[in-house]
Amino acid sequence: MPGPLPQPLPPELLTSPEWQRACRERDFETVFRLVKVKAGIYPSRVAALCGLTPSRVGEIMSGQRRLAHIDVIERVADGLRIPGAMLGLAHRPWEVPSSAPISPTSQARSAPRDGVMGSDPDSDVEHQEELDELLSLADGKVTRSTLLALKSSVEDYWRRDDEHGGAPLRPAVVGHLRYVMEMMGSVRAPLRQDLQSLAAELARLAGWAYFDACQYSTARTYFTQALRLSHGQDDYLFMANVLSCMSLQATYEGQPSDAVALACKAQDTARAAGDQPLVMSMLHMREAFAHATLGDGSSCHQSIGRSRDAYENARDREDEAPSWVRYFDETKLIVDTGIALAKLGDCHRAEPLIAEGLRRETDAQQRGRAFHAFWLATAQLQQGRLEAACESAGFALDLSASLDSPRVAGHVREFHRRLAPYARETPVIVFEQRLRAAVG
Template identity: 75%
Template sequence: MSGSQPHRVLPAELLADPEWQEACRRRDFTRVFRLLKLKAGIHPSRIAALCDMTPSRVGEIMAGRRSLAHIDVIERVADGLRIPGAMLGLAHRPWEIPARDRVGDQAPVPSRIPEGGPGSALEPVESLDDLLALADGQVTRSTLTALHSSVEDYWRRDDQHGGAPLRPAVVGHLRYVTQLMRTADAALRRDLHSLAAELARLAGWAYFDARQYSTARTYFTQALHLSHGQDDRLFMANVLSCMSLQATYDGNPNDAVALACRAQDAARTAGDQPLVMSMLHMREAFAHAALRDASSCHQAIDRSRDAYDRARGREGEAPSWVRYFDENKLIVDAGIALARLGEASRAEPLIAEGLRREKAAQQRGRAFHAFWLASTQLQQGKLDAACHSAGLALDLTASIDSPRVAGHVQEFHRRLRPYACEAPVIAFEQRMREALG
């Protein structure tokens, strides 16, 4: 392959190299770029061109002075260099999906050969429309397994890096599954229907995290219709709980209460589901807190704790989508509800304990909870501690794309205005300029 030709495939020896595999697993792009030069002869200028970066940025990464954290940039590097998604902890990239007209001994279809000639037909198909055109309706169980795996990966990436950058991919998958539903066998159509409902909920959540509430509501409504068509009462409760949380954020707490209570009604019809009910009572507590209804909020928190106690030892019976709601989440969410009420002294130790227990990989949750900890400390006049906690939230936002979290940080900054001349605030503002520009 000459230097003037587009780079399409990495050498098999490099992909099998243990040092390369470890560098990719750790997302250590200093080592990745160095190994590309050393073992594949791909020089920094070529890396820059393939990954849509400046040569100076590539040089800084190779020197160890910069790193890559944003998921969209990491995906761009994977696509530009043709690094298999699994090596970097990503879902399969579009160019890794084999085109059906390249499998077996079928003769090429003339209309599918690009203008560049038969040789260029070997190039990976990358556009969504091309992928949809390749679908022939032959859905199998393995197709469903692969799609479910992609959804699980999206949720993991949402938890780690925020949902905003996932929107195009999730909506594309939703369109793809909707297309498959039209031609799939009746035996698989119900499963595809459920998968489409989950993708619609995920799309709604991604737009919610991006603070695009009207679009989020559209996708949540689509998910609700899809789950209603399946008479899946538990999943309907799940979607309604998301809509309740969004209504709380969107300044409609009365709607949030109504949606949370309706979700509880839907869940009750599905039998005894204490973990689901625990989460739904906490959603109700958030809504009552936004209304400053202390009595109703405390009662909802108590109901959430009681339901969680009944769920102990039965977590495996709960739907997979609610198992994130563990004891730590119960503790920190109770703290957030109390913080919304203005009961800062009771909220602070709960949120601090939840933040201490939280896994390092849950970066968006940690950033979100660090903000709430800072908020409760500021309410109590603990300016140094509040700015320190908010600094942790800032550090975490460097590797996530969540306008919802960024909005919380900016709201906290506005509340610091009366203390603008204090040394902790001056230092925090400098960190904020560096982190958020």
């Protein structure tokens, strides 16, 4: 009895540049590796689906053998459901859907026009559109399905950025950006406009990933590209978001005056989109960070107040805010207020706010929690509470174990530098042991 038919490969795999290159070059070592990692099809299953022996699949995956015979390549295309065009083959028979089993309802819709039962014109149109889209995807053309798969990849990148840091995402994000930019030249509106918006978001994500890697010059290049791509889209909130990222980067670079100017420009840009209190709350906090870095206490407190007031106006209106700003919840407002106060040196007021934010945050916010734990340690050290500070910093080290974020590493180095006057104290010696174990 034949086994179940193989499932279609995931759209995000079919649209990935690495996959397309491997298929184009008939690099089956990479093809088999990717179907294992991205589609969960393990070598034994590959062998069964493609009519190969497990040992031969293993030799191909180890680079010891290559596939050259066209009949074997066709078996692989059919077994793994790889569209023929991707491997330089004709359309495979399974790429054109066969008729579905006929139920009484479907029979009424699919009977010939000259039969007793008339066909449904709307159903015919929908079927043709689905078929056209499927064949276009097999040819490597851009479809709505391609766009949805790419958007899903971007969402996954942001999730992985939160959990593990942005630095390791750079090659994949930049590759996706190049792929989308290439596709933009071969499509017409409105799909081209959607691709341009997606390219802008990928450019912002690339900028953020390079920012997290502390490669500020490259980050600015991608942030600038994101702004250029968003011109003509009238997406003022997106532009405000890019400007807010650039403001935060300027703060890290020790350019607080630029950070203030960028945060204020972001606020002006967001106002053009109408009433968006949650966005404004986040942008006022960006400005507060910049004023705190300048040591301007009065302006910093004013910005914190405006951020708090805007957040109160945003309560019960979260559904109206863009998805990218919904991370800025009450917990984030509390902890960011504490960080701004810590930057000003007001450690007594900063510590309980940061500690409360850490208590509320979830494990999914791994990088943010690591940052906040180091800021808590800094506030405690400013008060002379050496043991508590080292304990908080040790907790931050534990959180950062699964992160690849040079920004977090920078906080580790800065905190360690501040411990220099206490190098002979027991809490510092214990912390340095933990630090050596972590970096080793």
